[in-house]
Amino acid sequence: MRSILPQEADPADPPDPANDRTDQGPTLAAVILPYERVRRPGAAGGGQAAAAEGLPRAAEARLAEATGLAGSIGVTIVHSAILPLRERRPSTLLGEGQVEAVKKDVAGKSVTVAVVDASLTPVQQRNLERAWGCKVIDRTGLILEIFGERARTREGSLQVELAHLEYQRTRLVRSWTHLERQRGGFGFLGGPGESQIEIDRRLIGERIVKIKRELEQVRRTRGLHRRARERVPYPVIALVGYTNAGKSTLFNALTGAGVHAEDQLFATLDPTMRAIGLPSGRTAILSDTVGFISDLPTQLVEAFRATLEEVAAADVILHVRDAAHPDTAAQRRDVLKVLGEMAEGPNAALDGGWQARMMEVLNKADLLGGTGEVIGGDPGAVAVSALTGEGLPELRTAIDARLSAGMELVDYDIPAADGARLAWLYRHGEVVNREERESGDLAVTVRLSPADRARFERDPFSG
Numbered sequence: 001m002r003s004i005l006p007q008e009a010d011p012a013d014p015p016d017p018a019n020d021r022t023d024q025g026p027t028l029a030a031v032i033l034p035y036e037r038v039r040r041p042g043a044a045g046g047g048q049a050a051a052a053e054g055l056p057r058a059a060e061a062r063l064a065e066a067t068g069l070a071g072s073i074g075v076t077i078v079h080s081a082i083l084p085l086r087e088r089r090p091s092t093l094l095g096e097g098q099v100e101a102v103k104k105d106v107a108g109k110s111v112t113v114a115v116v117d118a119s120l121t122p123v124q125q126r127n128l129e130r131a132w133g134c135k136v137i138d139r140t141g142l143i144l145e146i147f148g149e150r151a152r153t154r155e156g157s158l159q160v161e162l163a164h165l166e167y168q169r170t171r172l173v174r175s176w177t178h179l180e181r182q183r184g185g186f187g188f189l190g191g192p193g194e195s196q197i198e199i200d201r202r203l204i205g206e207r208i209v210k211i212k213r214e215l216e217q218v219r220r221t222r223g224l225h226r227r228a229r230e231r232v233p234y235p236v237i238a239l240v241g242y243t244n245a246g247k248s249t250l251f252n253a254l255t256g257a258g259v260h261a262e263d264q265l266f267a268t269l270d271p272t273m274r275a276i277g278l279p280s281g282r283t284a285i286l287s288d289t290v291g292f293i294s295d296l297p298t299q300l301v302e303a304f305r306a307t308l309e310e311v312a313a314a315d316v317i318l319h320v321r322d323a324a325h326p327d328t329a330a331q332r333r334d335v336l337k338v339l340g341e342m343a344e345g346p347n348a349a350l351d352g353g354w355q356a357r358m359m360e361v362l363n364k365a366d367l368l369g370g371t372g373e374v375i376g377g378d379p380g381a382v383a384v385s386a387l388t389g390e391g392l393p394e395l396r397t398a399i400d401a402r403l404s405a406g407m408e409l410v411d412y413d414i415p416a417a418d419g420a421r422l423a424w425l426y427r428h429g430e431v432v433n434r435e436e437r438e439s440g441d442l443a444v445t446v447r448l449s450p451a452d453r454a455r456f457e458r459d460p461f462s463g
């Protein structure tokens, strides 16, 4: 996979000072946030009201996020700047004066990678690289980079590589048409630049086909595993939420597991599952998932598939929010948007009823002075601190209640000899009545979750 880190040279790239470095010191990076002030009527109220209406996030919070993202790939950030955008220049996005100013900062601080927290066209990326004499990556490139480093499973790595190649391929195609246009009517076919790009495109295309085939294989295997797990007949609770909201910390607090939690974006990329006990005595499976982020590259939505299949199968979806974050409202909106997109289309990874299965957890209450001080959230939201444990008993009770709320009362006739099925019903449901018929069969009335009911009625029943 192509990496922005200095070890790998890309022949299609302009001379990259990072590649000429012989010392193995840290990669020095600059983070640039082009900031568009969107003026909307009635938005003058600012502050809280603006956040509630879903207006653009504060520039500082966005820069902090971008810096966090960049820092998470191990570069050392030596310069950062917020640059107000007056207009989007097609050649460089930024204004001429801004490009010059960044050039000075970058040169003065020996920066080898500049992260521009925006979506750059291939042309803009090239021009900025030439102007600044360093490698430039945009937000999509950065997120791809992070995902590439974090993927742990085979499927995760393949999916990220596929996304990366598709991103690169569109770049090649676009810069190719750009060159074409520049050449105009000269009929200058088969120039060296073009043939190199053609070769790159073909190689990328071949690799894409190969990865897709491999992914198919991996998914088939995972499908088999999933079916095996469906037979583990416990309700599933999935944690979703914006990156860094505290999902893994909450997962650890609820399960006592040692899952990697860190003040680092996308610390968790592949789903992790573990059993938890609930106050009613019921057992459930808790599933930790990848964090969401605003402006998720479209290529990566697909990479969430493994995660989303867990969510799709979940009986309860816990939306973990960082209640103390200045952008908590915008983060909530982003998460719901991604979930909504995943529930769309013929191959939707999520079925339409996901909203009904959702429950909000307002985390980091300790930073707001305790769970009593947390305001906002959906009806039924539970405030907690995954760090101090405050609110966790209430959360367990709320999850239990949620699981019971969807329960249905069902009647079954169980043959006298079928002790296993009867035992199963006792383990997973609440048997409210039981009568012996003359035949010796048992008439059982039991409260079951829809998922358990489906499991029980599956033919053949496999426990």
Ligand SMILES: Nc1nc2c(ncn2[C@@H]2O[C@H](COP(=O)(O)OP(=O)(O)OP(=O)(O)O)[C@@H](O)[C@H]2O)c(=O)[nH]1
Pocket (backbone or CB within 6 Å): 241, 242, 243, 244, 245, 246, 247, 248, 249, 250, 260, 261, 262, 263, 264, 265, 266, 267, 268, 269, 289, 290, 291, 292, 363, 364, 365, 366, 367, 384, 385, 386, 387, 388
């Ligand atoms: N003060 C405070 N910090 C918390 C709380 N929960 C989590 N954190 C911190 O928030 C940071 C992110 O926590 P994680 O659990 O890794 O977040 P995550 O949602 O799993 O993040 P990704 O896996 O990157 O999506 C860590 O530094 C945690 O220690 C909390 O209740 N209070």
Ligand SMILES: [Mg+2]
Pocket (backbone or CB within 6 Å): 247, 248, 249, 260, 261, 266, 267, 268, 289, 291
């Ligand atoms: Mg995590």
